[in-house]
Amino acid sequence: MVDKPFLASQRWQEQQWRANREGAHPDILEFERVFIKRMSKLGVPMFAHEMVRTPERQNDLYALGNSRAKAGQSAHQYGCAVDIVHSTKAWGLSEKEWLLVGHVGKELITQKGLAIASLAWGGDWSFYDPAHWEVLDWRTEKEKFPWPKT
Secondary structure, eight states, X not given: OOOHHHHTSHHHHHXXXXXXXXTOOHHHHHHHHHHHHHHHHTTOOEEEEESSOOHHHHHHHHHHXXXXXXXXXXXXXXXXXXXXXXXXXXXXXXXXXXXXXXXXXXXXXXXXXXXXXXXXXXXXXXXXXXXXXXXXXXXXXXXXXXXXXX
16 A cells, blocks of 8 residues: 555646545545545555536446435535545555555544544445545535535
């Protein structure tokens, strides 16, 4: 997982701006920021692959079998989720490596003084999605902010 040379590369810098963040929940933005920073301190290059999705993108992922949610049913459409993957291995981490990713993320969420709402990790679900982090009560939370309209 560790790849310090990649962390120093221009490609890693460019990956950091790949995801659409417009309208993303402030807690998702903060989590992504501190998580990427923590993983980079550990020498592990990660980046936010997706945050906010259009209804069309969500339906495409559903049709491909990469999501169980149709348009309007995903936290991503309301800026309440982020998929964070390894910079060179993407989703190709072993289960043990994903457990480390989950551990680091959960540790950040529970640290005192970190202003992040409760987040759920997709690695804990029966529909295993270890790159996915979402606001636990996103269906209620989305009503509090001016999220993108579907």
